[in-house]
Amino acid sequence: VSDLSLVFDVGGHGARAALFDSHTAMLVRQADIPVGEISASDDLQATLGGLLNRAAAALGDVAVRHVVIAAPGPVTAGRVDRLPTLFPGRNGGVDLVLIGRRLWPGAAIWACNDLTAAGYGFIAQGYRDFCVLTCGSGIGAKLFLDGRPLLGGRGMGGEIGHWQVPGAPPLRCDCGGIGHLGTIGSGRGAVRLAHHYAAQNPRGFAGSSLASAVDAAAQVDSQLLVAGFRGGDAWTVGVIDAAAAAIGSALALVHLATGIERFFVTGGFACALGHEFGQRIGHHAAAMAWDSGTDWSCAVEVMPPDTECGLLGAGQMPNLVAPDWQPEPVCA
Numbered sequence: 001v002s003d004l005s006l007v008f009d010v011g012g013h014g015a016r017a018a019l020f021d022s023h024t025a026m027l028v029r030q031a032d033i034p035v036g037e038i039s040a041s042d043d044l045q046a047t048l049g050g051l052l053n054r055a056a057a058a059l060g061d062v063a064v065r066h067v068v069i070a071a072p073g074p075v076t077a078g079r080v081d082r083l084p085t086l087f088p089g090r091n092g093g094v095d096l097v098l099i100g101r102r103l104w105p106g107a108a109i110w111a112c113n114d115l116t117a118a119g120y121g122f123i124a125q126g127y128r129d130f131c132v133l134t135c136g137s138g139i140g141a142k143l144f145l146d147g148r149p150l151l152g153g154r155g156m157g158g159e160i161g162h163w164q165v166p167g168a169p170p171l172r173c174d175c176g177g178i179g180h181l182g183t184i185g186s187g188r189g190a191v192r193l194a195h196h197y198a199a200q201n202p203r204g205f206a207g208s209s210l211a212s213a214v215d216a217a218a219q220v221d222s223q224l225l226v227a228g229f230r231g232g233d234a235w236t237v238g239v240i241d242a243a244a245a246a247i248g249s250a251l252a253l254v255h256l257a258t259g260i261e262r263f264f265v266t267g268g269f270a271c272a273l274g275h276e277f278g279q280r281i282g283h284h285a286a287a288m289a290w291d292s293g294t295d296w297s298c299a300v301e302v303m304p305p306d307t308e309c310g311l312l313g314a315g316q317m318p319n320l321v322a323p324d325w326q327p328e329p330v331c332a
């Protein structure tokens with residue numbers, strides 16, 4: 001068996017897969033397979049298993065020692081309870097370890113939350129106390145204290161994307177809740193927020209640079225928001241700033257509750273918005289927290305695009321998790 005691991009980072013759009021070389025700590029080959037349309041009658045277990053199988057097949061037939069499956073939801077005992085960003089409106093969990101055992105019977109199968117996986121990438125760089133946050137299709141986070149993820153007994157630690165933001169507009173979350181952080185602050189959320197603001201104030205939207213790019217406000221998508229924000233369009237900056245304020249308020253509370261002063265932000269939407277988005281999150285966090293001396297101007301660090309924190313962290317995880325301690329990164 002080689003020193004390669006097969007790693008998966010399941011997200012809102014589908015599965016990213018890669019081979020991780022534990023000698024070089026680099027990704028060797030990568031594939032990105034979209035999940036496609038899901039019908040109400042589809043078996044989620046079979047759907048996800050098929051998705052992972054297709055993603056692995058795109059990497060070629062390679063013997064691997066470890067398979068790490070990182071999923072965007074709470075994971076306990078190798079099972080993800082729910083996957084609202086991947087399967088919106090569908091309840092029910094998926095047994096990740098069972099999928100792995102059936103598809104790769106010779107390998108050690110690891111199952112964990114996607115942010116737990118991403119966090120191990122920062123552990124590998126020497127960090128011990130931090131929060132890693134993703135802002136892509138949804139919002140998720142994980143606190144690492146003294147080098148270990150804080151999960152709680154049922155793996156719910158980090159589900160801050162489903163915190164109901166006080167005063168948030170009544171927009172529906174992928175989970176079915178109303179006004180959750182992920183409904184406002186994520187890529188999908190910011191699009192909902194933009195549509196909401198445009199409907200409330202059509203004149204304001206009409207004056208934005210986005211209005212000339214679309215026939216109707218409902219056509220505004222996350223790519224247009226990124227372009228408008230980076231181009232300095234005032235209306236779009238206002239939308240993104242509202243998203244940053246919601247995230248910042250959550251980080252202020254996380255900081256005050258735990259003392260954490262370092263926040264790594266991953267996820268396609270945040271990375272596309274870039275450094276300025278992190279600055280705005282930090283600015284709002286500072287305004288909502290006791291001034292205890294934290295330097296919020298550098299506390300929130302948005303990763304460069306295509307850093308692949310989830311895949312790299314998933315690859316590092318089997319080498320870093322203590323053998324006597326596996327409450328969530330389950331190895332079966």
Ligand SMILES: [Zn+2]
Nearest residue numbers: 162173175180
């Ligand atoms: Zn929610």
